[in-house]
Amino acid sequence: xxxxxxxxxxxxxxxxxxxxxxxxxxxxxxxxxxxxxxxxxxxxxxxxxxxxxxxxxxxxxxxxxxxxxxxxxxxxxxxxxxxxxxxxxxxxxxxxxxxxxxxxxxxxxxxxxxxxxxxxxxxxxxxxxxxxxxxxxxxxxxxxxxxxxxxxxxxxxxxxxxxxxxxxxxxxxxxxxxxxxxxxxxxxxxxxxxxxxxxxxxxxxxxxxxxxxxxxxxxxxxxxxxxxxxxxxxxxxxxxxxxxxxxxxxxxxxxxxxxxxxxxxxxxxxxxxxxxxxxxxxxxxxxxxxxxxxxxxxxxxxxxxxxxxxxxxxxxxxxxxxxxxxxxxxxxxxxxxxxxxxxxxxxxxxxxxxxxxxxxxxxxxxxxxx
Amino acid sequence: xxxxxxxxxxxxxxxxxxxxxxxxxxxxxxxxxxxxxxxxxxxxxxxxxxxxxxxxxxxxxxxxxxxxxxxxxxxxxxxxxxxxxxxxxxxxxxxxxxxxxxxxxxxxxxxxxxxxxxxxxxxxxxxxxxxxxxxxxxxxxxxxxxxxxxxxxxxxxxxxxxxxxxxxxxxxxxxxxxxxxxxxxxxxxxxxxxxxxxxxxxxxxxxxxxxxxxxxxxxxxxxxxxxxxxxxxxxxxxxxxxxxxxxxxxxxxxxxxxxxxxxxxxxxxxxxxxxxxxxxxxxxxxx
Numbered sequence: 001x002x003x004x005x006x007x008x009x010x011x012x013x014x015x016x017x018x019x020x021x022x023x024x025x026x027x028x029x030x031x032x033x034x035x036x037x038x039x040x041x042x043x044x045x046x047x048x049x050x051x052x053x054x055x056x057x058x059x060x061x062x063x064x065x066x067x068x069x070x071x072x073x074x075x076x077x078x079x080x081x082x083x084x085x086x087x088x089x090x091x092x093x094x095x096x097x098x099x100x101x102x103x104x105x106x107x108x109x110x111x112x113x114x115x116x117x118x119x120x121x122x123x124x125x126x127x128x129x130x131x132x133x134x135x136x137x138x139x140x141x142x143x144x145x146x147x148x149x150x151x152x153x154x155x156x157x158x159x160x161x162x163x164x165x166x167x168x169x170x171x172x173x174x175x176x177x178x179x180x181x182x183x184x185x186x187x188x189x190x191x192x193x194x195x196x197x198x199x200x201x202x203x204x205x206x207x208x209x210x211x212x213x214x215x216x217x218x219x220x221x222x223x224x225x226x227x228x229x230x231x232x233x234x235x236x237x238x239x240x241x242x243x244x245x246x247x248x249x250x251x252x253x254x255x256x257x258x259x260x261x262x263x264x265x266x267x268x269x270x271x272x273x274x275x276x277x278x279x280x281x282x283x284x285x286x287x288x289x290x291x292x293x294x295x296x297x298x299x300x301x302x303x304x305x306x307x308x309x310x311x312x313x314x315x316x317x318x319x320x321x322x323x324x325x326x327x328x329x330x331x332x333x334x335x336x337x338x339x340x341x342x343x344x345x346x347x348x349x350x351x352x353x354x355x356x357x358x359x360x361x362x363x364x365x366x367x368x369x370x
Numbered sequence: 371x372x373x374x375x376x377x378x379x380x381x382x383x384x385x386x387x388x389x390x391x392x393x394x395x396x397x398x399x400x401x402x403x404x405x406x407x408x409x410x411x412x413x414x415x416x417x418x419x420x421x422x423x424x425x426x427x428x429x430x431x432x433x434x435x436x437x438x439x440x441x442x443x444x445x446x447x448x449x450x451x452x453x454x455x456x457x458x459x460x461x462x463x464x465x466x467x468x469x470x471x472x473x474x475x476x477x478x479x480x481x482x483x484x485x486x487x488x489x490x491x492x493x494x495x496x497x498x499x500x501x502x503x504x505x506x507x508x509x510x511x512x513x514x515x516x517x518x519x520x521x522x523x524x525x526x527x528x529x530x531x532x533x534x535x536x537x538x539x540x541x542x543x544x545x546x547x548x549x550x551x552x553x554x555x556x557x558x559x560x561x562x563x564x565x566x567x568x569x570x571x572x573x574x575x576x577x578x579x580x581x582x583x584x585x586x587x588x589x590x591x592x593x594x595x596x597x598x599x600x601x602x603x604x605x606x607x608x609x610x611x612x613x614x615x616x617x618x619x620x621x622x623x624x625x626x627x628x629x630x631x632x633x634x635x636x637x638x639x640x641x642x643x644x645x646x647x648x649x650x651x652x653x654x655x656x657x
Contacts, residue, residue, distance in 0.1 A: 052557055074556040087554040091572045091654045100568075101558035132653055152558070 011060035038209035080149030306359035408625035422626035443589035462544035519601030536581035543577025
């Protein structure tokens, strides 16, 4: 039997009458970085708090390094944790903060000094040992918090939205730093965030949560390209959504008609739809190609493209590395992303253009209530 | 300075005039007058003299009274701290609604006059009071415990009336502690006791210091409670100062005693401050 670093089996937790975490199953391998991702109230923090030992699960089995953690308090779990608010002890110097966990483990003074110095070098702040937390910048504080969590060589590193209190530039910097540290040390990591970009950047696997339920567990690529549910598709990345009815279905290919009368072709992926079923169809903005509308006649003759629709450009936004267009297709606003934003004739606001995408890139799920 | 700024300064000074008149008229002037009485003969008009102060330091009785006053005040501070700290900790973790309720509870005894409150204590603590009667009936003691008209009685009375200052001061400093610090200490391996001594206690130092200063100064100058609950044997400085002035009509000695009390209180508070304000304390708690 493989021993996992973290194992959750049917873990659940209720607050009042609501299930905050519902039948959570997960196995985390040694050295893996797994992210809990979801909107606020999805249960990600509650689950982290149960792993940390701040909350007891109402049921199910939680194991760390093969040992059942039921009834084991936080201070006996040998974990490292980094918090959103840094949570450095304000009355201790940086050195004392970092040494706190070692002191509790009765490390010798000599060994302690060596390890504190080493970990401060690891987070590239060896010169601030004698300062107090309030004399440090936000980014420095979080680095020290990371050092404090790592110095005891914990069996598991827990990160509770550690980057959320930092400004955009620092956040990116520290995110790189975290990835480097995680790979260098190889510590098994559980990361909680509501920021999908952070999640994709740092994790080997992502657990997408909604309303206490696991929606999907998978590598970032899988989550993005093969979302398991309509929720995941809408939550991760940007999506255009069409409500449609399946008019025909054969050999994994289906024809749909949207509520505003557009005909779409779609391949069957995660969800097998039936003829006559009401569905939601999603297409990512970057999967839509644009062409000039004067090819309209050719397209109608059937140019071999899977999906071709016509629309009027309503809004063009330039966002640096890419551009975004909002195109009105029979009353439905469709977002298109392109790396070659063409502001030339034929693609301006108010002009009619052609949008093309492959049936393969359309994801279809059972229709869900708004 | 611009004209507008100058006008603002004048307006501010003008607004301070009423409070200045009151403070100066009913506090500073009488104090100066008392000081004169204590250092000049014939009720503050005669020759300069240090006779009253000399008398104090030469008479072991007065030294004993001052020492008793300090001792009782320190015991009161300790009792307020030990009994009040858990309440403050509970308040810091409670919901705002609960905090309000507890604040009301600990303030509510002060809605009653200190005299009435002390007589309440007499009913509870006297030889045939509630506590002694109960213990006697249960057969736990054969003769009544002396809970009143001794130093213990005074400390009980003072703690009852002053604990509110300690609780509120400590609670205020604990409110400011980020709750995730306890989580951080826990996950790093700290037991509940270790967490208290390494995180909670040091971070509440400003509150402990404020509470100690308040309770100590108020206990040093307390008059009603020691007079009613200490009886004739437990004399403290405010009580003998009062007696000298109102019973013996020795205003000069009474005034000197009052100033010696004030001086010792200020001196001891300054000493606490020195003790608490280490380099680290300044580093951590100064804004």
